[in-house]
Amino acid sequence: MNGKPKTARLSEDQKFDWLRLIRSENVGPRTFRALVNACGGARAALEALPDLARRGGLRRPIRVATADEIERELTLARKAGVRFVALGEPEYPPALRQIDSAPPIIALRGREEALQQPAIAVVGSRNASAAGAAFADRLARGLGQAGYVVVSGLARGIDLRAHLGALETGTIGVLAGGHDRPYPPEAVALLPKIAEFGAVISEMPIEWEPRGRDFPRRNRLVSGLALATVVVEAARGSGSLITARFAAEQNREVFAAPGSPLDPRAEGTNDLLREGAAICARVEDVLAVVDPLRERDPFADFREDTAEASEPLWGEQPLLGVDPAATPRTRAGQELDEAVAPAFDPGEPATLQQIEALLGPSPISIDDLARVAEIDVRRVRMAIVELDLAGRIEHSGGDRVALLPVSAGRETP
């Protein structure tokens, strides 16, 4: 890696506001970024939230995370040895920074150095065969010896074997819930060990109990932290295939270990091979592809972005690495420049209604939506943020969105 990136650091107050914003109802990573960019900072976004959500169609007040809630999370984090790293801070994992829905804040337990090393994700089925488990172990060990951190999802089976294989060279476990609600039980005893040589991270509130939908959501972080994702044994429909899909969407390498055509535990991996994943039958298969990537410093783009935005114009915005041209030149808490962010003008409900009318259950890219609507894409994005805050937007890969029925308001985060 070519030297340290130029990065900014949030003040304690700013980080507090960031936590409040990301812990508020219907604020996901994409909406967080859009809000901070449009409003000029987290504090201003927090103030704007109730109005925006109402405009988006929410028929009750939006739940904004309170200062007390954040105080409680900070206290629990301190007790658990967990600290918070914000997007754009030097400790933030450079690979993760590149993904569309990079979490604005990650809660970290363990060594922050582990987040800076090049990483490979090794994932697979919970009901692994003995051969699959042994291969995961061998692979993780080899990747660790070659200088890579091994990322996985802490699930029993392949994931835990991968963590174990790379325990002493460094491994990153990504939780689906909060640090104080570790899951699954099989992983709990291992977490202190993982944190000793590597790291355990979570984007969720520290007391968040993980539910079904949190696992696929978490999987985007597993692939997003890594240069490549290797799937070792996966039945069809398995969660590991979601991780592989995220990896492909994130323009990361996807590897699959082959398996017998008669073994249902290999159907998913063989499908991946059929669809163009590279074969991984030994550690060298992965190294041959990622070693050159590592030399080329694949996240140099980000480092340059950060360097260019190194003169902060308005609060914490440079940390998000946004296009300054697309952003209103205001200070946090100041009034917005309507000429630059016209969709933010409460006098233009027409845009929102038009976007709402054009959206449906089929995902469409925001660019296509703007073209069809013949509305400036920034105004479209703002309308999407408003609908999103009302719990009415479902995000798909490739910046695509679909409209959810009014009744289906999502839970947060």
Added chain:
Amino acid sequence: MNGKPKTARLSEDQKFDWLRLIRSENVGPRTFRALVNACGGARAALEALPDLARRGGLRRPIRVATADEIERELTLARKAGVRFVALGEPEYPPALRQIDSAPPIIALRGREEALQQPAIAVVGSRNASAAGAAFADRLARGLGQAGYVVVSGLARGIDLRAHLGALETGTIGVLAGGHDRPYPPEAVALLPKIAEFGAVISEMPIEWEPRGRDFPRRNRLVSGLALATVVVEAARGSGSLITARFAAEQNREVFAAPGSPLDPRAEGTNDLLREGAAICARVEDVLAVVDPLRERDPFADFREDTAEASEPLWGEQPLLGVDPAATPRTRAGQELDEAVAPAFDPGEPATLQQIEALLGPSPISIDDLARVAEIDVRRVRMAIVELDLAGRIEHSGGDRVALLPVSAGRETP
């Protein structure tokens, strides 16, 4: 397939001469073709053999198959229900016709219709796992039901399971030795069954006992008969990988069944996948590729070639589908036109010596050789034929040749 190809049929006398020529010492399929083209027919080639071999450096008379030997083979063949099909005859398998070293004559037991159907080769290890054997059976059955003949090498393990799976829909077994020396023992009981619904073929003399080197040689016929070769379980260095290599050289599709990275029986197939073979984890994987090929009649080229050459100018030559421009316009047994086949001029030993001096143990293509030597490629080919008849040429893929030491004279079939 678009109607019957226009083909010629050899007279009984011609076929007798063809058998004598191909059964003569150091006459392989390539040399056979070169000789018949250069001499204008098999009879003339038989007469020229002793001189050519002497020129090539053979220090004793070349062994030319006698009429008695051929009579004996014909008698044994009649008793065994074996008949001979010559290259260019309508019964000759159209796919096999396309390969560089297509045997001039194949000995056929069984249904000649089976040789006209589109075929898929299914091959693999002798020490197959239960899963590999079951998959070979399932695959062969599925291919048979889809209208393909299954070709294999009659070895125990995967090969025999493939033959068994396709027994009633039609399968072709290719012997490494002669029909009267079937091998291996495990296959012997199955041969009548295979011949009943399909075919057993051999290019070797009917009493030929197969030796080690005959198996890789035979494998080129297994792949050459088929649109695609599927390798099911193969350790590194296994003979099935030779079949796959032949298939690739013959521009046929290569498929490999995936297997566990920890199973040595899958190392060869996983290597094939790594090198670009298509994955075969179900019969549909193969059908998706070969069904469209079958529609397009991949051997139409040959049919056109044959149609164009349908007016025979000189004996049996049109059957070989050679380029008429490169061939002397003489009748079999007539004197050769020295202007067209100058290398045949016994007054030009310089060419032969030059070629011999330029060749070494590393294979070189005949075109490259001609360029380096600055000698017309047809004269180079003739020099190669002479050296070949003296047992001093080793052929490799891509029309490449290497020189063997004088002492290492090969044995014939």
